[in-house]
Amino acid sequence: MSETSELHTLPARSGRAVRLKKGQSIRIINTHGQQVVDTWAFNAEDLREFMSMEHLRPTIGSIRPTAGHKLHTNRRRPILTFVEDTSPGIHDTLMAACDNYRYGLLGCTEYHDNCTDNLFAGMQRLGLTPPECPSPLNLWMNIPVHADGSTEWGVPVSKPGDHVVLRAEMDCVVAMSACPQDILPINGENLKPTEAHYQVLD
Amino acid sequence: MSETSELHTLPARSGRAVRLKKGQSIRIINTHGQQVVDTWAFNAEDLREFMSMEHLRPTIGSIRPTAGHKLHTNRRRPILTFVEDTSPGIHDTLMAACDNYRYGLLGCTEYHDNCTDNLFAGMQRLGLTPPECPSPLNLWMNIPVHADGSTEWGVPVSKPGDHVVLRAEMDCVVAMSACPQDILPINGENLKPTEAHYQVLD
Numbered sequence: 001m002s003e004t005s006e007l008h009t010l011p012a013r014s015g016r017a018v019r020l021k022k023g024q025s026i027r028i029i030n031t032h033g034q035q036v037v038d039t040w041a042f043n044a045e046d047l048r049e050f051m052s053m054e055h056l057r058p059t060i061g062s063i064r065p066t067a068g069h070k071l072h073t074n075r076r077r078p079i080l081t082f083v084e085d086t087s088p089g090i091h092d093t094l095m096a097a098c099d100n101y102r103y104g105l106l107g108c109t110e111y112h113d114n115c116t117d118n119l120f121a122g123m124q125r126l127g128l129t130p131p132e133c134p135s136p137l138n139l140w141m142n143i144p145v146h147a148d149g150s151t152e153w154g155v156p157v158s159k160p161g162d163h164v165v166l167r168a169e170m171d172c173v174v175a176m177s178a179c180p181q182d183i184l185p186i187n188g189e190n191l192k193p194t195e196a197h198y199q200v201l202d
Numbered sequence: 203m204s205e206t207s208e209l210h211t212l213p214a215r216s217g218r219a220v221r222l223k224k225g226q227s228i229r230i231i232n233t234h235g236q237q238v239v240d241t242w243a244f245n246a247e248d249l250r251e252f253m254s255m256e257h258l259r260p261t262i263g264s265i266r267p268t269a270g271h272k273l274h275t276n277r278r279r280p281i282l283t284f285v286e287d288t289s290p291g292i293h294d295t296l297m298a299a300c301d302n303y304r305y306g307l308l309g310c311t312e313y314h315d316n317c318t319d320n321l322f323a324g325m326q327r328l329g330l331t332p333p334e335c336p337s338p339l340n341l342w343m344n345i346p347v348h349a350d351g352s353t354e355w356g357v358p359v360s361k362p363g364d365h366v367v368l369r370a371e372m373d374c375v376v377a378m379s380a381c382p383q384d385i386l387p388i389n390g391e392n393l394k395p396t397e398a399h400y401q402v403l404d
Contacts, residue, residue, distance in 0.1 A: 094296075099278070
């Protein structure tokens with residue numbers, strides 16, 4: 001893999017998308033160490049096929065994909081392979097992308113940036129409109145699940161510069177949102193969403 | 203509630219759907235005690251709004267809804283209230299509806315009945331086509347989640363005649379599939395999918 005690939009910024013509270021050819025990879029970097037990055041992948045030939053958390057969990061037999069796992073679509077085909085992870089491997093598959101409805105329930109009375117709109121905005125920059133907002137792979141989101149099934153809004157356990165590498169198993173579009181959540185501590189106790197970075201690797 | 207409501211059969215390996223007015227309820231009965239019933243709910247006015255497991259989990263703070271919980275849509279509104287549960291309360295929100303792709307991965311070389319097609323067939327009996335197959339509420343499906351995030355295909359812990367009651371919080375369509383899974387033991391160790399029953403309660 002090229003180590004000189006251009007470093008792109010995923011601005012705080014924003015979304016971006018990138019096309020990957022089969023065999024290319026993307027490195028997603030938690031630059032400041034406490035930022036959740038909601039991540040999606042769509043089949044480039046048919047956006048109705050996409051990485052799906054509810055199809056991925058039964059296939060890998062876990063609620064937490066780790067390096068080595070293939071990540072499956074709603075048609076049960078691998079779209080990405082989770083190749084590398086320098087963080088402790090705590091990512092979330094359970095929680096929907098935040099949306100303006102969610103911030104309304106959290107007390108916001110005006111529009112709040114959110115991952116669902118970021119997905120659509122990021123894809124729009126490539127001239128693409130996804131058919132829906134699939135449940136994302138929430139990189140670095142720490143959602144402990146207790147024995148009774150209850151969940152918690154944890155703080156990320158990652159550190160600055162931690163990164164994951166995801167390899168395309170088909171031509172696809174990977175979309176990312178630097179989660180704008182600043183009410184719950186999922187982006188750190190300071191409640192300060194930050195930028196992240198990404199690189200495409202041949 | 204009327205106790206003389208007509209008892210309808212949900213045939214083994216099949217799907218059915220029923221319209222509920224706001225305030226009406228449905229009782230879903232695990233007649234033989236070991237049958238998983240995949241369950242969906244759609245806003246009757248706009249089928250693009252539906253009960254959504256990934257939106258429900260953050261709202262209730264749990265991977266396991268129990269009696270007393272409101273069950274939310276992809277627009278974060280309550281569509282059903284989980285009113286009553288005579289079983290031990292072990293239901294699943296993690297696993298996608300089975301589909302023909304899934305049975306292919308499990309070794310089937312010919313078409314296998316599946317909950318995804320049962321959803322569409324059940325809705326079609328009412329002249330309706332859902333926009334997609336949302337991740338279902340898998341009543342009585344026992345998926346233990348271990349501390350490391352790994353999952354298991356458990357046997358139901360329910361007994362014959364156990365039932366749940368779900369009350370409509372808006373005019374909606376509730377769809378059900380008596381899961382045809384006969385390879386994994388989710389419908390009991392005998393691997394024999396059975397019928398279930400349901401009643402609409404005013």
